[in-house]
Amino acid sequence: MFAKTHATSPAFSRDIRVLLRMQGVMNASHFMTVPLLALYMSMTLRFSPVALASVMSANLLSAQVLPLIAGAVADRFGSRRMMALGLWLRGLGFLGFGVTNNVAAWVCFAFAAGSGVACYEAGLYGIFGRQPKASLSALFAANNQMLNMGVAVGPIIGGLMGLVDARFAFAGSTFLFGLLGATVFRLKVELSETSDRRPVLSSLRAATTNRNLWRLIVAAFPWFFLFPQLYVAFPLYAGRLAGPHAASAVYVVNGVIGLVFMLAAKRWLIRIDPVTSTMYAYLAAAIAFTSVAAFDGLGWFLLFIAGYTIIETIMLPALETLTASLAIDGSQGTFFGTLSAAGALGGAAGYYSGSWLILNGTTLETWVIFGSVGAIGFAVSALILPAIPRQMSLE
Numbered sequence: 001m002f003a004k005t006h007a008t009s010p011a012f013s014r015d016i017r018v019l020l021r022m023q024g025v026m027n028a029s030h031f032m033t034v035p036l037l038a039l040y041m042s043m044t045l046r047f048s049p050v051a052l053a054s055v056m057s058a059n060l061l062s063a064q065v066l067p068l069i070a071g072a073v074a075d076r077f078g079s080r081r082m083m084a085l086g087l088w089l090r091g092l093g094f095l096g097f098g099v100t101n102n103v104a105a106w107v108c109f110a111f112a113a114g115s116g117v118a119c120y121e122a123g124l125y126g127i128f129g130r131q132p133k134a135s136l137s138a139l140f141a142a143n144n145q146m147l148n149m150g151v152a153v154g155p156i157i158g159g160l161m162g163l164v165d166a167r168f169a170f171a172g173s174t175f176l177f178g179l180l181g182a183t184v185f186r187l188k189v190e191l192s193e194t195s196d197r198r199p200v201l202s203s204l205r206a207a208t209t210n211r212n213l214w215r216l217i218v219a220a221f222p223w224f225f226l227f228p229q230l231y232v233a234f235p236l237y238a239g240r241l242a243g244p245h246a247a248s249a250v251y252v253v254n255g256v257i258g259l260v261f262m263l264a265a266k267r268w269l270i271r272i273d274p275v276t277s278t279m280y281a282y283l284a285a286a287i288a289f290t291s292v293a294a295f296d297g298l299g300w301f302l303l304f305i306a307g308y309t310i311i312e313t314i315m316l317p318a319l320e321t322l323t324a325s326l327a328i329d330g331s332q333g334t335f336f337g338t339l340s341a342a343g344a345l346g347g348a349a350g351y352y353s354g355s356w357l358i359l360n361g362t363t364l365e366t367w368v369i370f371g372s373v374g375a376i377g378f379a380v381s382a383l384i385l386p387a388i389p390r391q392m393s394l395e
Contacts, residue, residue, distance in 0.1 A: 027150025062114030071337025086120025126333025152255030224346025290371030
């Protein structure tokens, strides 16, 4: 099992601190628009359900499958280039959303935005994964803290812009992504990266044949199914309870609670063994999801969202820390890309199953199924994760 990390947070370099702050701005820009997309497509553009699903699927598949290749390319040719390309592609995608109402064009721009996610995250997590092993828990906890800050702020700004015209939110995101892309080139972070840059095929082979990474992927698969419900089942269920504008409340609660919990529990999150935290986060998810069936009303559901957010805030840094600790030097981006590509399968299953259950299943069936997935995750992680050799310690 992985050893516990140091109790005190290491001091990050200036460029790493800049990247962390960029994560907050990037996620705020992202969540300025995400809560508005489905509503804008269905209510303003009058897209059919098939068209809407095609746009969202193009974004999802490109964002989660392409990191497998993008990570290997970043490991070989440099992370900053991939990050800048990714941010500019995302800006291009949101620019397109604001200037066209053609379904085919929207699918293309959604693919561009998703490809931007793939390129940006491949570069970023490659850099993060190259930091000293002892700092990984603190680094990914800080990363999650900044992401939650963006989730808390973004929907509020986007909601205000949406009261006037959703295209203002698209334009704002375009500007921020373009600015962040230019900022990346001013960083010197790659000077501290390893000089052992592997060929693309060598990195892919190292990641796809690593047994410990596959153990982690199998253990993480139930989470890949549950996590997309933040974008599908949660807003749909909140909308059923209190109308379409309740979706923004879901994201605001998610961001605010995540930020508050991270600030309050950061030292604990750094110290705890990520294997242990993964197992018990799954157990808490099983209980929390199942409990939704026992209550009614938006207030109770937002209380569940608060509980879910704490689980998410524990789970995401743990999985990222485990991935970085397993990565072979020079192939960090590829390891994260492999995890993301595998996550696309669970994510796709989660998107389609979650939407179908909310629209067609009973409340009891829906949330008991979600809770059962959490229970499976607890059992699988308890069986598989402790088998990862002790030499993969974070210290």
